[in-house]
Amino acid sequence: MNKSLKEKLESTFKDIRTASSEDSRIAVSAESDNVLAILRFLKDAGFDHLALLSAVDWIEDNVFELCFILTSYMQNDDEVTSRQRLHIILKTRIPREKPHFKTVTGIFPNAEPYEREMHELFGIKFEGHPRLTPLLLEREYEIPPFRKDFDTRKYVQEAFEKIPFVDDKDK
Amino acid sequence: MSLEILLIIAFGGAPLTYLFGKTSEKIRDFLAVVISLSLVAFVACLYGKSMEKTFYLGFFGLGLVLRLNVLSWFFAITISVVGTLSIIFSLSYIKGREKTDFYFLMMLLVNAAMLGIVLAGDLVSFYIFWEIMSWSAFLLISYNKGPALAAGMKYIVMSIIGSVCFLVGMLSLYVSFDTLNISQIASVIGSASSGYILFILTAFGIAFGIKNAVLPFHTWLPDAHSEAPAPFSAVLSGTLIKMGTYGFLLLLYVIVGLKLFLGLGRGLLSFHSILCFLGAVTILIPTFIAMLQTDAKRLLAWSTVGQAGYIILGIAFGTNLALAGGIFHFFNHAMFKALLFFAVGAVEFRTQTRDLDSLGGLAKKMPVVFIGTLVGICALIGVPLTSGFVSKWLIYKTLILEGSPFLAFFALAGTWGTILYSYKLIHNVFLGQLPEKYKDIQKSPFTMQLPMIVLSLAILVFGILPGIPLKVINAIGTSFGFESLNITLWGITSETGTLNTINIFSAVLVAAVLSWLLFRLGAKSVSVSQEDSYAAGAYTPTDKYHYTAEFYNPLYRMTKPFLRDVIDGFYYWIASSVRSLAGSVRRIYSGDVGYYVMYIILFLTVLIFVQMRWKIW
């Protein structure tokens, strides 16, 4: 099944590399501007469940790598057993300075909280996102915490150690 | 001090205030209050004197009779007191509105008409005052335009049907007995056949049933009460629908007499048991509907229909305890329902809304109104220290001991329904959280607080010492031919179970002091603002944190399939079918003369043909 899918992918999109480590996993890496087209294509091909949207911070090559993991909810044709259920991980790289990307909520509405999390923890701005407000964290951070150049020990030093213990002298 | 002077003052005062209103507001207000107060004083000093005076005004030779006995005195004093308080209340309620002179004219006219009904000795004057009352009530209901006009229309249509039935009954009485004096009819009606008496009972019963909102005829009441201005809806539900009660009393006990009334019909189909059943059903169904209302006045209107069921049940049941309970409940209902309508009016005057879902937390802002509502709902429920309890106790005791437990069940189940909707009223308006927009409303003006204070005191005094009104009611009972109950100052002593409010009052007082001491035993408590309440560690937002919406939602979900308003739908169906019928008739009058000539010729030919064929003449 995934053999034909790989040919179909490579035929429709140029400069795309697909590799499949095991029989039910396909890794697809593509350019950032035709990611939306690929996502729509995969959705029409039956992969209607965006399982995960996350980012990887390659600080040496100064780039963020967005990973979309797609699978299908109810692929209930009989020959696909659960072991063979197909997972596709779509990777794309975006520059690290002023990282921005187009929102995918148009295709996968359930990506909305993932994108808010990406924005809050990595600082990736998603244009067209309905409400890009903080999701998990309580305080503001100038360097988003999940970035590799965020020094958590230094942050804890400034934020929490400075708060003095309560002792009885200042009643 | 004779009756016609009383009526002249009542009826003369109304136009007088209207004229003075043209010149200055102050004089008109002062005059209205003075007139109604003088009426109260005159009626009060007429206590005990029963008199009858006839005036031959040459009206087809029928005498216009004015008479006063204990029954009409009791109704007259209630009408004048509630009328005066509502006028005092409306002094500041109507100030900003337009057409205030017309409003005062109508209010005084309604009170005067009701006094007239109660003092009328013959059916003609009864009917005249009845019509004056209905029409002035119609004008007052449709006072503030908009939906009030439709409500007024509905009210007046049903009143007219009632008046027509009354007219039919009156004419048939005149034809068969050629006298309309109530006392003469009462003496001579025994000779009539039971079928004829049944006809009289149904005719007058429909007229008084519509006015007293017995179940099938109750649909006009919720609209009329919620659209009328608050002081008038207090009078409307306090005393105006009680004219139906007065009518029933007159009909069942004075004109037809108890023995005849109980003898009519056999077993379950007798007029007596049908009326009791109607009364019982009128208690239960409106109480359930009242629970699900979201408009304060509509809730009180449905509760009025329910409480009127108690009165009808009391009167129709026939024993002297039930009669005493019914009349005493009329007196209590006039007081506490007027109090509750005044309270809702005061809240509406300040917050411009009656919607129970958007109000809340007014207890601290309007303490006097809150205490008044509290006493009002305690009397409505029948909590032991209020007068409501005594009248309900009388009705329940006789229902149980006379062996009709199902009527007692309907009445007792009605009590819990009353608790639910009266708690909803006080909780959604006074308790709970104060919304942001009502943070700075002031207290209600003194002219609004005075009636509430007077009524609350009256309820508590008559609750603790029910002997005072019970003495008068006992006199009414004896005037109807019952043997008198032995009334003590604080209840009734009888071998099958005595009521002793002094015991209850002292027990509750001692228990309250005891628990207050127990309360003081603990450490002092810190008073805290309404934002500081437990919400799972989160901070309670002040603006949109309102939770009194849909207070009895589980109950609503359970009873939703049965909630279609069948009776109102039936009336609207009749109205629409009549309208469509009329539409088809209108096609005949097409408007050009040719058709009319053709109709005449056709008709003549038919006549000639019939004459040729069967020679009728």
Place this chain on the structure above:
Amino acid sequence: MDRNQITKWLKAPAKMANKYSLHAIYFCTGCGIIEVPPVITARWDAERFGVIPVATPRQANLFLITGYVSIKTLRAIIRTYEQMPEPKYTVGFGSCPINGGMYWDSYNTIKHLDKYIPIDGWIAGCMPRPEAIFIAVTHLWTLIDKEMANGYIRYRENYKSYRRNQELALGKLEWPPLYPVSDESRGNKQ
């Protein structure tokens, strides 16, 4: 366990009653709450000692802070602690409330809970077993006996510095200060 010594009851009823009727507020603050159900139910039955979970802080006088404290939870903990009536005791479960424990360098957890609300008793361990919880309860008894369980008094006396620490950690606090903070720069009178 001197519960049935009548002389003690007569001498100091308040202290004895506080000891043998500790109502713990059932508020799950961290990973340690998984230890509380076995403490309450059949296996270890805390009710023998008079410790029962209650639903609202108003009815409670014992606050178990179980497990790590994230910044968001701190806001709820402070609010709940301030809503508990006066003789109230807090017990910190596990090493995370003591000094941050495993999450000592995390940007999102509170390291020393002691800076924000007073704590009367600590139980070490990365989720102490129910027996350790009973040891804490008995420890609390001795503290109450010796009048050393005065967390709420410390909170009342140095409320200004507690409030300042809370605002440093959480930024703006929506609710007014519990006790009147003297200098007028901060909140208004309660």
Place this chain on the structure above:
Amino acid sequence: MVVKITQIILSPILALVVGVFFLGLARKIMARIHWRYGPPLIQPVIDMIRLFYQKSVSHGSMFDLGLILSLAGSIVVVLFLPFGGIAPLSGSGGLLVILYIMLLAPLGMALSGGQGANPNISIGISRKLILGLGYEVPLLLVLLAVMTRYKTISIMEVVIAQQSTGWSFISFPLFLSGLSYFLILPAILGLRPFDVSSAPQEISSGPMAEYGGKYLALATIEHAFVLFISIALFVNLFLGGAANPAIFFVKMLVVFVLGLCINAVFPRFRIEQAVKYLWKWPTLLAFLGLIITLAVRS
């Protein structure tokens, strides 16, 4: 007269002792059912002493007065209820007065809860009133059956009548009413299957969410009184109400323990399920009881 005074003073104290003992017993039995040791029998007393020493929070005057009114209502009902030989005021009003003063307790609690501006309280109160509507229908049918059966509205006469004709729980028509009353007993007391109005987990103990130290103590005392009242009413009307308090207490103990054991094993009803159940089986039994008593009587 002196005997009456001592009885008036004695019966609330006795009722309080019995009620608090039942509360402690309930917690002990509940613990034993869960295979736990459970607290000592006097645990409620310890809790109350602690609560009286604890500071508390008040939301306004109605918040305090409502609770005082509800406790006063419960105390007064105890005065009207014969307890064994002690029946101080049962002559001045009978069963109807008791029925009406029993309304004072939930009304007072609702009014005081309403002032504490908390959504949990409002939801709890609305559930409590709907549940009240639920169990009132069978309760009224049961009381009417008893009153028509003995043709009186005073409890003393019912008790005296039962001395001669034997327990009404045994006599045929009233057996159904007795059974129906026993089925709605947990609803009146707010015990396990019907504690939907003060559910600690869902609405953080409903109307008592804002009750702190002494308020909670007064609420538990009032709950103890309600416990005493509803069981004493059952014993008086159906089990013949004994001559001296000791036998009366034994009868109450049997009824309470039996009721508690049955109800401790039920999960909590939703409010609709509770009312549907209450209007189905207990009402049917009570209705049959009333019909048969009417048929037998006439």
